Structures are given as C-alpha cells and as structure tokens.
Amino acid sequence: MSEEVNKPAEQAAEATVPLTEGVYGKLLKENGIASTPLPESIGIETLAVQASALPAAMKFLREKAKLNFLVAVSGVDSPDTFDSVYHLWSFSKLDELVVKVRVPKSSLPADKLPEVPSLSNYWQTADWHERETYDLIGIRYIGHRYLRRILNPWDWEGHPLRRDYKQPVDALNDKHPVSMR
Amino acid sequence: MTSIQSACVRKVKQKKVAIDTQVPEFKTDEMIINLGPQHPSTHGVLRLILTLDGEVVKHTECVIGHLHRAQEWQGQNRTWFQYQALIDRVDYLSGMFTSWALCAAAEKIDGAVVPERAEYLRVLVAELNRISSHLLWLGTYLIDLGALYGFPFYPFIEREKILTFFEEVAGQRMMYNYIRIGGVQRDPKASWFKKVEEFTKQFAQRIDEYEAIVTENPIFLKRTKDVGILNKEVAMAYGVTGPTLRASGVAYDLRRFKPYSVYPKLEFTVPVYNKHGDTWDRYMARVQEMRESNEIIKQVLDMLPEGEIMTKKQNAGLRVKAGEGFAAVESPRGVLGCYIISNGSDKAYRFKWRNPSFSNLSVLPPLLENRPLSDIMAIFGSLDIIIPDVDR
Amino acid sequence: MIPNAAEIRKLSVLSFSWLTVIFVAVWGVCWLVGILIPALLANSSFDFARAVSEICEAITPLLAVMVFIPINAMFMVLMERRVLALFTRRNGPNRVGPDGALQTAADAIKLLLKEDITPTGADAAMFTLAPIIFFAPSIFGAIPLLAAVTNNNKLFQIADLPTGIFFVLAASSIPVVGIVMGGWASNNKYSLMGGLRSAAQAISYEIPLVLSIITICLLAGTLDVVSIAKQQSGGILNWNILGGGALTGLNKAIAAFISSAGPPIAEVIKTYYPYGWLSLIGVIVLCLCTIILFGIYLIGACAEINRIPFDLPEAESELVSGYNTEYSGIKFAIFFLAEFTNLFIVSTIAVVMFLGGGDCPLPTWLNPLSYPAVYIPLTNILSPILSLLIDKIHLINPDTFWAALWVILKTYSLVFFAILVRGTLPRFRIDQLMDFGWKRLVPITLVIFVLVAFARGVINFHV
Incomplete structure (x- = not known):
C-alpha cells in the first residue's frame, strides 16, 4: 500500500477549511475544558480533547449535557496519531457528538503504548470497548481495572489492527512449516 | 436453687462446652466452573468462568473471542465490493441489518442517493429478517429453559417460510448480500410480494398460537418472572440496546427515535415494558415486536412505489468518497453501528463495528450475581446474544 | 383434516x-x-x-x-x-x-x-459400578409385578410376596444411589452437581409418591400387588382410580338393574353403602381423592425417573448431560436402557395400582363378550381351532394374553402421556422443585391420607 493511499483525507481538509467551535465545544469551554474542533464527520460535531482532560470532559458531557449513551469506543491508527474515538449519543435527545483523543506518534518512545485515561470506572460501557481497543489497536487505558485482551487469546503478541502489524505466524502461507492450514 | 440442681446445670454446661470443642469446623469452598466454550446452551462458543457457592453464582467472567474472525481487519484489506458480501456473516441471524448498517454509513459518507423503491424493499426485507431472528430466539430460548423437544420447533415452521422468501429474492437463505451500497441487489417478482402478503395475513394468528402455549405457562412464568431484573439505569450505563433495553422501560428504538430510511412514513408503536425489566418482559417485548414488524410489512406492501432500485454500479470498481462517519440501524438485538473512515480508494481505511450483542453481553456478570446456576440460561438466553456478533 | x-x-x-x-x-x-x-x-x-x-x-x-x-x-x-x-x-x-x-x-x-472410556482421575471401580447399580433394581422391581400383570399365571410366580408393592417401591428407590455414585466418580463438576441434584430430588419426591401408593394400599387392605390387581377386575368402575373400589356397589347395582336375575338393587346398595347420605359423601370424597392421588403419583414418578419437567439431574442446557456426561459406550447404553425401563416400570405400577392391572375397561354389563348369547357361539366356532393350542401344547393362555394386552395398552398410554409432557413443558429450577415437592405435594397427600382413612369407614369395600 502506497503512502498516498494510506493517508485519510481529513488531513488535507483540516488545513484548508477554517474550523469553528460547535455547540458542545462552546459548552465545554464555558466549563473550563479546552477542546479543539475537528472537521465535521457527516454533519456531526467532532472535537478533540487532551488526554488529561478526557475524564472531566466525559463526566460533564454525560451528566450535565445529557449525552448519556456511549455508543462505541474506537481506536484508529491514523498516519500521525493514535486516536481514541468516542461516539456519544443520548437516550433523551437527538444530539450527537464525536470526541477524539489524539496521541501523536512522534511523542511516543519506541515500544511504548499510547496512554489514554480510562472511562470504565464510571461508565461501564467503556469497560469492554476499551479492552477491545487495547487488544486490537494497542491503546493503554490508564486506570482500567482489568485491561486484558478480549477478542484475541490472552497470550497474543502485537496489536492486529495497527498498520505496521506483522502476523507472527503467516497463516495464509501454505508452505510455512508452522502454518495452521 | 438447690445444690443438686446447680450441680446438674454445671454438669450440663461442662458437657455442652466439651461437645462444642469437639465439633470440627465445617468448611465450605467455592467451586470454579468453566461453562463453555463448548456447552449446549452458550449459543456458540462463549466461555463463562463461574465462581459458584453451591449452586449460587458469586462471580462471572465472560471470555469471548473464540469466534473472532477479524472482520474489521478483513474490511480494511478487501475492496468495498468484496466486503459487502462478507459482512452478512457478522450476525448470521440478521444478515440484512449488518449489510444495511455498512451501506448506511457508506452512503452517508458518499452522499449517494438511494431510490425510494429500494428503501421500501430494504424495510421490507429487514422486518422479515427481524421476525425470523426473533422466531429463532423464541425457539432456542425455550430450549434454554429445558423444553427441549416440543415447542422449540414450532417457530421454525414460520421461519422456514421467511428463509424461503429470502432464498428467492437474494439467492441465499442466510448470507443474503442483498442490501448494497446505493440500493438493493434485485427486484423481486410480483408473485413474491403476493406470497409475503399471504404470510403476513396468517402470521398474527401464529403468534397468538405461540403465546397460547408459552406466555401463561406456569412453569415458564416461574422460571422467567422476577429473574434477571435489569434496571433502567444499569442498562443505560452498560449501553444495552434493543428489546432488552425496551423491556427495562426505555423507549429507545432508532426506527422511531432517530428515524432513518422510510420509517417516518410508517405507522407502528415501540413496545415498552416498564414493569420489572425481567426476562419475562424481554420475552414479551420480542413477541410484541414481531407483531409490529408484521404490521410494518403489511404497510410497506401497500405503499411500495415503482422505480429504480440501484444508483451505484456494483462491480470491483465500487468506491466511496473520502470521509468518516458513523451510522446505525436498529437490528433485532439493538443498535448496530458502523464507523467507517474512507480515503476514497477501493478499500476503507478503518472499519469499526458497534455490535449490539457485544454491549448487551457485558451486562451479564452483574445480572448473574447471586443467582442459582439454573438461572444462568434463563438470563443469558433472554439477552438474545449471537456469538459471532460479539466476536466479529 | x-x-x-x-x-x-x-x-x-x-x-x-x-x-x-x-x-x-x-x-x-x-x-x-x-x-x-x-x-x-x-x-x-x-x-x-x-x-x-x-x-x-x-x-x-x-x-x-x-x-x-x-x-x-x-x-x-x-x-x-x-x-x-x-x-x-x-x-x-x-x-x-x-x-x-x-x-x-x-x-x-x-x-x-464404541470404546469404553474411563476419564482421567475417575474412581474406576465406582465408575463401573454406577450403571449396574442404576440398572439392577429395575429388574428386581419388575419381577413381583410380573405375576400381577399376567393374571397370576403360574409360570410367572417367582415368589409369592405378601408385601409386593413395598418391595417394588424399595427397589425403585435404589437407582438414585447409582446416579450419585456415577456423578461423584466421574471427576467432573457437572456430573457431581447432577448427582447431588438427583439425590435431593429423589428424597423429596419419594415421599408423595410412596404416600399416594400407601393410601391406595389402605383402601385395598393389602400390600400384595396380585390381590390389588385382582380386586379391581370387572370394569372401570372397580378400578382404584375411581374411589379405590367405592364404586363397586354402583357397578353391582347397575348390573342388577340390567339383568333381572340377580338380587334386588336396594339390597345391593344397602350392602355396599349402609349409611345413606353419609356413604354418598364418602364415595364422592374417595373418588376425588383417588383421582388427585393418581395425578400426584404421576408427578412423583416423573420426578423419580428424572423426566421433563423434573430432569434437573441431566438438565442438558445447564449441566451438559448431568451425571452421565462422562459415560460412553456400553456404560452409557446401560444408563439409557435403565432410564427407559424405569419409565416403563413406574407406568406399570400406575397401571396395577390405579388402572385395574390387566382388566378390560368396559364394565361387565357393558361388555358384549360377557353375555352368553355372544360368547357361546364364539366359543363354539373358535374352540375346535384353538383347543389344540390352548389345551394340548399351552401355546396360548387366553387369560394371560388378555391381561398382558390390556397392561401393555394402558402402560403405553401412560408412556405416551409422559412423552406428551416432555414435548410441552420447560424445566423447573431446583429451588422451585423442592418448594413444589415439600410445600404442595407432601401436605396434599397427607390430607388425602387422613380423608381416605375416615371416608373408607362409611362404605363397604370388596364384599
């Protein structure tokens, strides 16, 4: 896969379109939590917060802003950053919000997993979703009580959905001596 | 008290003390039992590590992933056209919905327009699929409760008819690949609609029959009433969705709450049971949902417009514009979402599936706490988990 | 259609x-x-x-x-x-x-x-012994019943047991030991739980089962299965399920009404029901009690032989297969065989104790074969053909044949009923099962026992 194809398109868009703060961005700012607006994903407000500000932001959004449905926690291995993406819906209103925590790859030492504070202690949905993200993307959620691999076997090595992931055993190669096929 | 009496008392007391010291301490131990991965009623390969005190469950750990097929990885390494055909396998009982979630997200990013007839056809097949999925749940749930031989096969008779409809329209009984990005794959013949209409006419009667057998059965009531009570707050905190959430009294149905496709034009109610949130309510929610789906199908058959069914060319050159987005549909098990990051090439940059079974299963450990072993199946079955949907 | x-x-x-x-x-x-x-x-x-x-x-x-x-x-x-x-x-x-x-x-x-597998860590001796102990009592139990169901044929009288039904009940409570042994010896937690459940269940359901049988014995005045079966001969009104012989007088009265030859009706009724209205109340109470007892017997028997809705020891959806999870090959076959034999034997006990044994359900006055106008010509036609088989080489014994035929028909009706129940009901939970056994069935049977003891005083039985 070439470098060009590997790049998500939003990188280009970010540079050109001037971004304005959305409703929830302003709300967070009023309550003293800094956030950076990101380009909207199909009409839905998207913002990035610092890793350290995440628990406070989520607590505010869940309790005060009534975005009380955490649909999913996804990890994305973007070209420059590791993203932990939170899709927030509400059980009582139609608003949606996407919150991202972006950990730049350049700031990470080799062999160290990106670290994001865990939400699992007060938002149970996050428990399994964070375990899954840790398993597949390799984002370490600080403060998670039981951060163990969930979809892969417990002794699996590496994080399969990373772009640089190499399979330890090439299961697709028929000629390989340890192939499972 | 005379001296003799007091002597007697003293003697008795001494004797009692002597006996007490001789009684050995009665030790009990907790038993750890592995339920699964190969177990008749874990609906596939789920492993529960149970800590039992006698027959009472003290702690549960769900070990999932035995059926992990790396669906997300495959999505990132296959073209859009290939992946469309693959994704039905995620939830094999309601393949239409996984296709629909993928297509909804891709169409939102792409800005593709879906013809109205295609939207109606989607609703039609999806509601049929919802009925077939609930019918299978009904049968297997009774198996979980121990009615192994009689009733469980009854719903399969109706399900068989629905699968035959799907076979005729999509060429497959379970892996349909019918809903495609930009529309639907094929326009059914007029005779097909007639058959579906006949089915809907007699289906309500069949549900009455099932209810006559099951709903008021005293043993069934004993096994399901006040068992596995799921509070509103707990359900919402765990992100539980679908009939399981609605049985706890939250009227959260995407078809009504965040209407997509042509659902705003259709008339139906969302069955909510605000009594206990126990397994019986979950059963009732699903049964009522089947009735509603039947009504929706009747309306769709009346309202179906003529016209095109596909706007995008279905071949290996299928592309989706660059962008990212999340879209969800209301599957028989809950909110089935798909988060896509596309970079405009023939493959997506990132797929993330939000599967209802995954979140619904995560609420199992608190539900099982301090329940007897026999209730595990009554509770687990009532959540309607599909293991491939959990493990992907 | x-x-x-x-x-x-x-x-x-x-x-x-x-x-x-x-x-x-x-x-x-x-x-x-x-x-x-x-x-x-x-x-x-x-x-x-x-x-x-x-x-x-x-x-x-x-x-x-x-x-x-x-x-x-x-x-x-x-x-x-x-x-x-x-x-x-x-x-x-x-x-x-x-x-x-x-x-x-x-x-x-x-x-x-199939290969006979003994799992690692299992107690091999116990593991082998369990199916045998499970199966053997069904043979013991069947033997005293044999004479009762073949109209007391000389061939099948192995032992003239005056306490026949007691022996049968004693034998039928042994298999649970086999289940507990099998569950414990398998070195499997599911098996162990199945075995323990089975013990608990058998103890609690044995009591209503035995109490219902004892009440019938109280009515019959004997523990001998052969005489209990014989007492009930003469049509459905004499069977124990309808009052345990309380309706015999009615049967006799109708017979007297139809054939003018016998004693007058008033005399018959006076013989059987000496206390007038009190006797009528007694008859009604007895009929209700015995029908309820029959139901309780069926429930207890279902629990005793671990059939749905009481199949907790096996509980496929919970305990995989319960006590026989680890068994394979011939040992499993023996478990399987014994399970169905037990079903047949409890049905046979029900037939002998409640449904008249080898008796034709039609009352004598309704049975065309009992009238001389019908049976004399029939005998004349058939006797030259069959006399060789019946009298010379004893290949056919009409009494035994009819008794065995009716027993088989009645027993298989009960087996069919058990299958029907299996095809309909879900399973109980263990605490609900105990609840039902101890808080419902045991008190009901005790009350019925007292009622029957009083009610039988106002009627004359088996005169």
Whole structure:
C-alpha cells in the first residue's frame, strides 16, 4: 500500500477549511475544558480533547449535557496519531457528538503504548470497548481495572489492527512449516 | 436453687462446652466452573468462568473471542465490493441489518442517493429478517429453559417460510448480500410480494398460537418472572440496546427515535415494558415486536412505489468518497453501528463495528450475581446474544 | 383434516409391529423354557432331567424380564423419538430398516461397539459400578409385578410376596444411589452437581409418591400387588382410580338393574353403602381423592425417573448431560436402557395400582363378550381351532394374553402421556422443585391420607 493511499483525507481538509467551535465545544469551554474542533464527520460535531482532560470532559458531557449513551469506543491508527474515538449519543435527545483523543506518534518512545485515561470506572460501557481497543489497536487505558485482551487469546503478541502489524505466524502461507492450514 | 440442681446445670454446661470443642469446623469452598466454550446452551462458543457457592453464582467472567474472525481487519484489506458480501456473516441471524448498517454509513459518507423503491424493499426485507431472528430466539430460548423437544420447533415452521422468501429474492437463505451500497441487489417478482402478503395475513394468528402455549405457562412464568431484573439505569450505563433495553422501560428504538430510511412514513408503536425489566418482559417485548414488524410489512406492501432500485454500479470498481462517519440501524438485538473512515480508494481505511450483542453481553456478570446456576440460561438466553456478533 | 395423518398411520403400523415382536419374543421364550422343556422332560426317569425341568420353570420369570427389558427399551426410544417428531411436525428417524423401525437397534449396536472410556482421575471401580447399580433394581422391581400383570399365571410366580408393592417401591428407590455414585466418580463438576441434584430430588419426591401408593394400599387392605390387581377386575368402575373400589356397589347395582336375575338393587346398595347420605359423601370424597392421588403419583414418578419437567439431574442446557456426561459406550447404553425401563416400570405400577392391572375397561354389563348369547357361539366356532393350542401344547393362555394386552395398552398410554409432557413443558429450577415437592405435594397427600382413612369407614369395600 502506497503512502498516498494510506493517508485519510481529513488531513488535507483540516488545513484548508477554517474550523469553528460547535455547540458542545462552546459548552465545554464555558466549563473550563479546552477542546479543539475537528472537521465535521457527516454533519456531526467532532472535537478533540487532551488526554488529561478526557475524564472531566466525559463526566460533564454525560451528566450535565445529557449525552448519556456511549455508543462505541474506537481506536484508529491514523498516519500521525493514535486516536481514541468516542461516539456519544443520548437516550433523551437527538444530539450527537464525536470526541477524539489524539496521541501523536512522534511523542511516543519506541515500544511504548499510547496512554489514554480510562472511562470504565464510571461508565461501564467503556469497560469492554476499551479492552477491545487495547487488544486490537494497542491503546493503554490508564486506570482500567482489568485491561486484558478480549477478542484475541490472552497470550497474543502485537496489536492486529495497527498498520505496521506483522502476523507472527503467516497463516495464509501454505508452505510455512508452522502454518495452521 | 438447690445444690443438686446447680450441680446438674454445671454438669450440663461442662458437657455442652466439651461437645462444642469437639465439633470440627465445617468448611465450605467455592467451586470454579468453566461453562463453555463448548456447552449446549452458550449459543456458540462463549466461555463463562463461574465462581459458584453451591449452586449460587458469586462471580462471572465472560471470555469471548473464540469466534473472532477479524472482520474489521478483513474490511480494511478487501475492496468495498468484496466486503459487502462478507459482512452478512457478522450476525448470521440478521444478515440484512449488518449489510444495511455498512451501506448506511457508506452512503452517508458518499452522499449517494438511494431510490425510494429500494428503501421500501430494504424495510421490507429487514422486518422479515427481524421476525425470523426473533422466531429463532423464541425457539432456542425455550430450549434454554429445558423444553427441549416440543415447542422449540414450532417457530421454525414460520421461519422456514421467511428463509424461503429470502432464498428467492437474494439467492441465499442466510448470507443474503442483498442490501448494497446505493440500493438493493434485485427486484423481486410480483408473485413474491403476493406470497409475503399471504404470510403476513396468517402470521398474527401464529403468534397468538405461540403465546397460547408459552406466555401463561406456569412453569415458564416461574422460571422467567422476577429473574434477571435489569434496571433502567444499569442498562443505560452498560449501553444495552434493543428489546432488552425496551423491556427495562426505555423507549429507545432508532426506527422511531432517530428515524432513518422510510420509517417516518410508517405507522407502528415501540413496545415498552416498564414493569420489572425481567426476562419475562424481554420475552414479551420480542413477541410484541414481531407483531409490529408484521404490521410494518403489511404497510410497506401497500405503499411500495415503482422505480429504480440501484444508483451505484456494483462491480470491483465500487468506491466511496473520502470521509468518516458513523451510522446505525436498529437490528433485532439493538443498535448496530458502523464507523467507517474512507480515503476514497477501493478499500476503507478503518472499519469499526458497534455490535449490539457485544454491549448487551457485558451486562451479564452483574445480572448473574447471586443467582442459582439454573438461572444462568434463563438470563443469558433472554439477552438474545449471537456469538459471532460479539466476536466479529 | 389432520395434516400429518400419514405420519400417524406410519407410527401406528410401527408400534403394532414392534409390540407384536416384543409379545412373540417374550412369550416364545417363556413357552419354550417354562412349558415345552419341562413337558418333554416330565416323563424322564433321570433325577438330572427332573432337576433341569425344575430349574427351567424357576428361571422363566427372570428370562421373561431379561428378554423383555432390552427389546422394550429399544421400542420405547424409537417411539419417543417418533412421537416427539409427530408433535413438532418433523419426520423422526425413518432411514434404518423399514420406515426407521431398526433405528434404535442400530444405535444399540453402535453404543456397544464404541470404546469404553474411563476419564482421567475417575474412581474406576465406582465408575463401573454406577450403571449396574442404576440398572439392577429395575429388574428386581419388575419381577413381583410380573405375576400381577399376567393374571397370576403360574409360570410367572417367582415368589409369592405378601408385601409386593413395598418391595417394588424399595427397589425403585435404589437407582438414585447409582446416579450419585456415577456423578461423584466421574471427576467432573457437572456430573457431581447432577448427582447431588438427583439425590435431593429423589428424597423429596419419594415421599408423595410412596404416600399416594400407601393410601391406595389402605383402601385395598393389602400390600400384595396380585390381590390389588385382582380386586379391581370387572370394569372401570372397580378400578382404584375411581374411589379405590367405592364404586363397586354402583357397578353391582347397575348390573342388577340390567339383568333381572340377580338380587334386588336396594339390597345391593344397602350392602355396599349402609349409611345413606353419609356413604354418598364418602364415595364422592374417595373418588376425588383417588383421582388427585393418581395425578400426584404421576408427578412423583416423573420426578423419580428424572423426566421433563423434573430432569434437573441431566438438565442438558445447564449441566451438559448431568451425571452421565462422562459415560460412553456400553456404560452409557446401560444408563439409557435403565432410564427407559424405569419409565416403563413406574407406568406399570400406575397401571396395577390405579388402572385395574390387566382388566378390560368396559364394565361387565357393558361388555358384549360377557353375555352368553355372544360368547357361546364364539366359543363354539373358535374352540375346535384353538383347543389344540390352548389345551394340548399351552401355546396360548387366553387369560394371560388378555391381561398382558390390556397392561401393555394402558402402560403405553401412560408412556405416551409422559412423552406428551416432555414435548410441552420447560424445566423447573431446583429451588422451585423442592418448594413444589415439600410445600404442595407432601401436605396434599397427607390430607388425602387422613380423608381416605375416615371416608373408607362409611362404605363397604370388596364384599
């Protein structure tokens, strides 16, 4: 896969379109939590917060802003950053919000997993979703009580959905001596 | 008290003390039992590590992933056209919905327009699929409760008819690949609609029959009433969705709450049971949902417009514009979402599936706490988990 | 129009042919060993030959049971599968042999040829002993019943037990030991739980079961199964399920009304019901009590032999297969065999204790064969043909034949009912099961026992 194809398109868009703060961005700012607006994903407000500000932001959004449905926690291995993406819906209103925590790859030492504070202690949905993200993307959620691999076997090595992931055993190669096929 | 009496008392007391010291301490131990991965009623390969005190469950750990097929990885390494055909396998009982979630997200990013007839056809097949999925749940749930031989096969008779409809329209009984990005794959013949209409006419009667057998059965009531009570707050905190959430009294149905496709034009109610949130309510929610789906199908058959069914060319050159987005549909098990990051090439940059079974299963450990072993199946079955949907 | 009439017809043909095979095989063996060989040796002057003939006569009942149990269990398994298929609009096994008739025979051969596995860490001796202990009592239990169900045929009187029903009940409570042993010896947690559940369940359901039987014994005034069966002869009104003989007077009165020859009706009624209105109340109470007792007996029996809705020891969806999870091959086959034999035996006990044993359900005054105008010409026609078989070589014994036929029909009706229950109900939870047993069934049976003890005072039984 070439470098060009590997790049998500939003990188280009970010540079050109001037971004304005959305409703929830302003709300967070009023309550003293800094956030950076990101380009909207199909009409839905998207913002990035610092890793350290995440628990406070989520607590505010869940309790005060009534975005009380955490649909999913996804990890994305973007070209420059590791993203932990939170899709927030509400059980009582139609608003949606996407919150991202972006950990730049350049700031990470080799062999160290990106670290994001865990939400699992007060938002149970996050428990399994964070375990899954840790398993597949390799984002370490600080403060998670039981951060163990969930979809892969417990002794699996590496994080399969990373772009640089190499399979330890090439299961697709028929000629390989340890192939499972 | 005379001296003799007091002597007697003293003697008795001494004797009692002597006996007490001789009684050995009665030790009990907790038993750890592995339920699964190969177990008749874990609906596939789920492993529960149970800590039992006698027959009472003290702690549960769900070990999932035995059926992990790396669906997300495959999505990132296959073209859009290939992946469309693959994704039905995620939830094999309601393949239409996984296709629909993928297509909804891709169409939102792409800005593709879906013809109205295609939207109606989607609703039609999806509601049929919802009925077939609930019918299978009904049968297997009774198996979980121990009615192994009689009733469980009854719903399969109706399900068989629905699968035959799907076979005729999509060429497959379970892996349909019918809903495609930009529309639907094929326009059914007029005779097909007639058959579906006949089915809907007699289906309500069949549900009455099932209810006559099951709903008021005293043993069934004993096994399901006040068992596995799921509070509103707990359900919402765990992100539980679908009939399981609605049985706890939250009227959260995407078809009504965040209407997509042509659902705003259709008339139906969302069955909510605000009594206990126990397994019986979950059963009732699903049964009522089947009735509603039947009504929706009747309306769709009346309202179906003529016209095109596909706007995008279905071949290996299928592309989706660059962008990212999340879209969800209301599957028989809950909110089935798909988060896509596309970079405009023939493959997506990132797929993330939000599967209802995954979140619904995560609420199992608190539900099982301090329940007897026999209730595990009554509770687990009532959540309607599909293991491939959990493990992907 | 019945949608699956064809399947019902097939099943009927299948049952008829299988039952014929069972009948012919069992009676053939008994006739050969119990009548033919002794008859041939009777005139011999050797002591040895006389000894052989005596041994042959003595082992006939045992042989009858040993031949009957495996063939019968095979048919019951097949019947269960086909009937369940019928309930659920499937076809059931229909490939092996003509219309699936040999399916269970094939299954049995497969099980016997399979490797016999003893799991690691299992207590091998106990593990082997468990199926034997589970199975053996069903043979003991069947033997006293044999005379009762064959109209007290001389061939089948192995021991004249005055406490017959007690012996049967005692024997039928032993299998639970086998289950607990099997569960404990398997070194498997599921098996252990199945075994423990089974023990708890058997203890709690034995009590209503035995109490219901004892109440019937109280009415009958004897513990001997043969005399209990004999007391009930003469049609459905004499059976224990309807008042335990309280309606005998009514039966006699109707007979007297129809045939003018006998004693006057008033005298008959005076003999049986001496206290007028009080006797009427007694009759009604007794009829209700015995019908309830029959229901309680069926429930207790279902729990005793671990059938749905009381199949907690096996509980497929919870305990995989309960106490027999680790068994395979011939040991599993023995468990399986014993399970179905137990079902048959508890049904037979119900037939003997409640449903009149080998008695025709029609009352004598309704039965055309009991009128001389019908049976004399019939006898005249049939006697030249059958006299050779009946009187000379004793190949046919009409009394035993009719008794066995009715017993088989009644027993299989009860088996069919058990299958129907299996095809309908979900399973209880263990605490609900205990609750039902101790808080409902035991008090009801105790109350009924007291009621019956009082009510039987105002009626004359079995005069």
